[in-house]
Amino acid sequence: MSNTHKNLVLVLRDAIKNNQFDHALAAIEDLRSVDLADVLEQLEPTLCWRLLERLPKRAEVFRYFEPEEQVRLALEFPRATLAKLVSEMPADERTDLFKRFDQSQRDMLLPALAPAEREDIRKLSAYVEGTAGALMTSDYAILKKDMNVAQAMAYLRDEAPDAETIYQAYVIDEQRRLLGVVSLRDLILSDIDTSIEDLMLSNVVSADVADDQEDIAKKIARYDLLALPITDEQGALIGIVTYDDAMDVVSEEATDDMHKSAGVSTIIGSIKDASIGLLYRKRIFWLILLVFGNLFSGAGIAHFEEIITANIVLVFFLPLLVDSGGNAGSQSATLMVRALATGEVVMRDWLYLIGREALVALALGCTMAAAVSVLGFIRGDETVALVLALSMVSIVMIGCMIGMSLPFVLSKFNFDPASASAPLITSVCDATGVVIYLFIASRLLTDLSGVPV
């Protein structure tokens, strides 16, 4: 928060306490709603709603408050003020707020709302989180195909105060089935007596209400849409998802995938506000699982105890070799996970990508082998250098193959490919690496031990 905004909080607090609302409103006149929300969040709840009540664009400001802050404030509002505010909110955000209320708050609020709004909340809140239904709004502009441009413009002027966007209007029939889409740009460029039927684009890109929000965002990005119409099982138009919501989804889904890539189960909400208990629960699962996973590496080492004791120099290179497989494998896995998430790569690309990855891994492995064998020669002898070089190439190649394949395998069995996290890949590659390294060492160091070096 900037210093200007900090001063503004002090000014507002004084003005509201002294009932100087004109002064307070003048001080915030030039602020954008989202910035104003940041400022008002710093005020005490009672002061905040006394100002909000007098603010014409209160619903617009309130929607930018942090979710927890919205609920906290709502508790302080008189019922009539809250009902008025809630009525003025866009349908999708009204529903999100309502879902965050507990039962007693819901029971308190519902009777104060208009029947149509109650019904709207009931319908919208029934959709599963993460689907198009939970993301869409029911405030959209519709047109009939037998209107002309003049009628359509007049109609949109009437609808504009409520609709989320009037830049795209949807043409529907009596069963609310989507017939076409008309942009405001096309409307103002056309003669006023052109019929909407002639003007509309009939191949409308739309999505099903049960579709995943990630697919909704991808569609909006692919077709550069301002809004995507959402239809129910009968093909009837029931809502739209706008580009700004899609943009938030792109960012949220990327956050989820990044967290998963580090073995953190998905956290809902802000890291900064997450409780210690929540952070603990979201992290402990993978950590404990990996503890047991790493027992395999331990078992591998125990199995080759004799060769280690006889050639203690091997231990020196153990972390280096074993980690290299995990590192190269994590790179492969992350490249794949992200490419699958953005839709750049699909299942049937698997064979081609695996083939190419094998070549990349060979090149990586040989370079790393060259580096490590020099170290081996310095610290050991030619045989040790040879053991290290052979192990490095094998370990890196197998690591890359595991890293590249695991996201596809998970995806194939309908798991989230992002679960192929760096720690998981590292653990799998560690165990494999230990066995490969010590196996190669046991063969070469035994075979060559009689040969003068």
Added chain:
Amino acid sequence: MSNTHKNLVLVLRDAIKNNQFDHALAAIEDLRSVDLADVLEQLEPTLCWRLLERLPKRAEVFRYFEPEEQVRLALEFPRATLAKLVSEMPADERTDLFKRFDQSQRDMLLPALAPAEREDIRKLSAYVEGTAGALMTSDYAILKKDMNVAQAMAYLRDEAPDAETIYQAYVIDEQRRLLGVVSLRDLILSDIDTSIEDLMLSNVVSADVADDQEDIAKKIARYDLLALPITDEQGALIGIVTYDDAMDVVSEEATDDMHKSAGVSTIIGSIKDASIGLLYRKRIFWLILLVFGNLFSGAGIAHFEEIITANIVLVFFLPLLVDSGGNAGSQSATLMVRALATGEVVMRDWLYLIGREALVALALGCTMAAAVSVLGFIRGDETVALVLALSMVSIVMIGCMIGMSLPFVLSKFNFDPASASAPLITSVCDATGVVIYLFIASRLLTDLSGVPV
């Protein structure tokens, strides 16, 4: 590519070879530009441009071709066709295409363009990649403050065919300084004789031409903008960045950060089309660096050689303990890197977050210590169990502190916090973990070895 689209490729190939262009155009009539681009990319270049030439929305389709495909096709186009197509492209995409051409292609194309277009390309291509300047387009709608609504609408109707969006129009003075912004929604809702000066919003959110594209995208998302006006050092309006470009930036930046989190240097372009050489170069740097980093772990182990030889059971638990620090640390680092990237967390939150992380780490460490000490007891004795428990708590806590702090430290010294990758954290934590574990073991196992257990 769907089967319908595959069949369409065959139909088009036949039709174009037989000069049945009406037939070809009818077959693709209902396709969206981006889908049509997917289909046309499958055709041989000569066939493709013969069809494109006859397509009214050719520029709209061409912009959706893959960048490499655009360049490949451009080579096959007759110069006049190419110049025509390039003129019809939006200014920002025309410049992107031009930047991908080699010098001979540029020399060939430039003389065929109008002087204004040449000047526009020259200006736009001067901006550094990754800044607002490289992202913006110069096709935007402007208004004068002394116009009224009727004049403004008439003006926008004339400008509409060229401007990237007419839903937002910018009011500028003689020095092209931004005075305000007017939305088409407000225009059509106002009386036709309202003056633009009265109607415009004067606190325009804008950005500087040198601003990072990530900040541009964040601003567009924060203020839910359709377009963000970009000004030069003198405050003159020189372009706009639209929401669809911002959405691509959000996705690209997330991809970059994910790649970095796995120790892959940033790859420009598509993974699928990247050459083996490029993939190799982007991955080898960190892999080699980490090989040398892991020497520290090896040195740590070598230092404690005696205690290992005397208590070979320690080796069994080595990978498990050491990896746990890296895993917990990677979780912390990834949570921080992403929170810094989305702007949810800023530098001054550091102390608060570190304090909370210490508590989370303690809880995680104790749980993991409980799990591992049971294993230690089964395989060893109480002393081993104690060594493992103490080591686990220390290693996890130190791992989390390193993971949480490194992104902040990198950010402080103006490095990208995303460079605090999982492999890097793992290597640092491995070396620390080896020393902690073997140090604790050497103290306890020596001290207690005389005590009957």
